[in-house]
Amino acid sequence: MAISEINLRMAAVPIREVRLGSVTGFEGSAEELLCRSRCGLKDKTRSFSQCVxxxxxxxxxxxxxxxxxxxxxxxxxxxxxxxxxxxxxxxxxxxxxxxxxxxxxxxxxxxxxxxxxxxxxxxxxxxxxxxxxxxxxxxxxxxxxxxxxxxxxxxxxxxxxxxxxxxxxxxxxxxxxxxxxTVWTTGFDAGYHGIARKLIKPARKRSDNVINVINFWGSDIFSEWFAAFGAKPNYITPYSTVESLTWSSEAVASVQACPTLGSYLGAALEQEFGVPEIKTAPPYGIAQTDRWFRALGAILHKEQAAEDLIAEKKTKYLPKIAALREKLQGKTAYVTAGAAHGHALLSVLRELGMKVKGAAIFHHDPIYDNGNEENDLLTQGVKDYGDVPHFNVCNKQEFELVNTLNRLRPDILLARHGGMTLWGAKLGIPSLLIGDEHFGMGYEGLVRYGEEILEAINNDEFVKNLEKHAVNPYTKWWMSQTPTAFLGGGGR
Ligand code: SF4
CATH class of the missing domain: 3.40.50.1980 (Nitrogenase molybdenum iron protein domain)
Structure with a gap:
């Protein structure tokens, strides 16, 4: 599909549903969504909706x-x-x-x-x-x-x-x-469009060791990773300054922690300011971490440094990942999160040997602004680990989530936004929310996440007690309907 080019002369950024063909309602499997969304899938509207x-x-x-x-x-x-x-x-x-x-x-x-x-x-x-x-x-x-x-x-x-x-x-x-x-992440694009239009200036010279990291507020894991390549991160925008944003145009490359977040700015920095973007999906899961470090090495012309880092980290972390896999084998999980981070969590879970029962993802972008399918973690995840059943695009509709969780009853719920874990907990399902989006990245991230998941599953006494006393605001009638009963017209 055609993506509109970045145009910094316009005051307002074109919205995602027009620019990328994004949708907020879908029910099916991940593979079906990927296939249909790149062939003109139309968004579905709901005849009933909670606030978005x-x-x-x-x-x-x-x-x-x-x-x-x-x-x-x-x-x-x-x-x-x-x-x-x-x-x-x-x-x-x-x-x-x-x-x-x-x-x-x-x-x-x-x-x-x-x-x-x-x-x-x-x-x-x-x-x-x-x-x-x-x-x-x-x-x-x-x-x-x-x-x-x-x-x-x-x-x-x-x-x-x-x-x-x-x-x-x-x-x-x-x-x-x-x-x-209708796609709230258009707000990220609007913020970045303003920054690219009014703050970022054409480069005075090109740096050979500063890499832009477009992210939320995650921990500083990139300093250690980039040091292996003789480089350092310039985080955008949390904790940046006007000065660091202005000269982000001089970086040697840009990477994204989350393509849903950084899609527009990554493309704007490349198209308007000449900063090449690493167009492979972020490093969640072993195969994708390998690809990401190699892409980083290639863009910095330091391929051997990438191979050395991969080998060193694998020696250290693969045995720990294997031990976690043994403990988590056969455990089931459900994910609710924004698009790309949700896809990342699906990769983490499946790399750890868990069975994903489904996902409620807040919206779906068929493609990102750089037009590269490899930038899409869901595409990579389906190739690496297979299809995901019950993959719903839910626009954060909590009534659909509660109904689905009640049917699927996974061993754990992973959520990204505050307010979503409570629904799992009320149903007696251990629920985990980790705000640091870098927590699951890389080989070491799999170990960190695996340990947290194990701890949450093994310490379920609180949620089991909560289930006995919690009041469910939804009626028996609603809980007996199919979760997407209100997801109606517009699709095909
Ligand atoms: S800007 Fe946002 S919060 Fe304000 S009225 Fe519109 S939708 Fe509501």
Missing amino acids: GCATSKAACMVTLVQDGAVISHGPVGCSSCLHEFAFTYRVNSPLRGVEKPTQRKIYSTNLDEADTVYGGGQKLEKAIQEVFDRARPNVIFILTTCASAIIGDDVESVCDESEERLGIPVVNIPCEGFRS
Whole structure:
């Protein structure tokens, strides 16, 4: 399928369903989804839906974590309620990345009210930008739009341009209002589009040892890995600065911890700034870790260093992985997570010898912005380990998850987002959420994850007790329906 090219002249990034053909509803197997989604699979709509994620929170997730930036949510104050979550994330995860004194987060809202929706919110935004500049003295101000500011048609781009000229720092318009897209991860693209448009500058010279790592807030495993190649990571965006983002254009290469997250920025850095992207999927599972280190070696012209590192790590970790496989053999699991990280967890589980009973993945991108199928962990996972049954694209619909878990009753539930593990626990299923997306990477990641899984399965007393006392909000009627009973039209 054709993917629209990166165009940094546009204020808003094209949404994922248009750009990549992304879908939010599907039931079947992983192989079926891969096959059908590359042949024009149409999205299915639900005749009943619980609340879904909003792009503004995903844009906030990336820009709130820039150390010397400030963020203004331009809308009713309720739209900024999710932003505190990232201030928390920023603070608690800073030790994982060696940031000793994380800066205080600078998060504001223009607090649009009814009168503003009649008379416009432009002046309020202009005033807010000035006040934030005076109070916080940030090196960049990001403006997140919301449904209200988009519906009333505020000219946010002009206000940003005028403020930028007056203040002498970048003021970045990030059009990410929730109703623009049914795929909430469009918000990541919106944040990155703003950064690529307004912060990243053409390279002055090309570095030979800095590699961009587009990631969430995972622990610093890349410093050790890259050191074997004489290189070091430049993490984007958590704990980055305006300076480090501006010159990310000078890196020798970019890698992604999660293609769902970094698809757009990886492609923008390559297409617009000449930074080559490693176009193989991230290193989850033994076969994929081999491929990833070899791709890294190839792009750095250090193939032998890659082979040496693979051999050294395999000698150390393969016996431990084999011992874990013996203990976990035959145990069953279910995964619920965002797309690429969910695919990563499926690879981890199957590499550890576990049987995956199914997955509820929040959305599906048939292809990423670089157009390379090898970038897709699900494709690689199906090739390496076979098909995954009961593979649903669930748009984070918890009523579908509870119904499915109740039927499949796996030995463990692996979840990525807070709030999802509770459903497994209430059903007496040990449930594990690990926020550090780098935790399962590489050969050593399989050992780390395997040990956590074993511990969760072996210590199930709490969830078994919880099951006896928990109240299930769903009716018997719903639990006797098929989980995707409300997933209706639009498909083929
Ligand atoms: S931007 Fe729209 S979808 Fe998002 S929180 Fe505000 S009103 Fe809700």
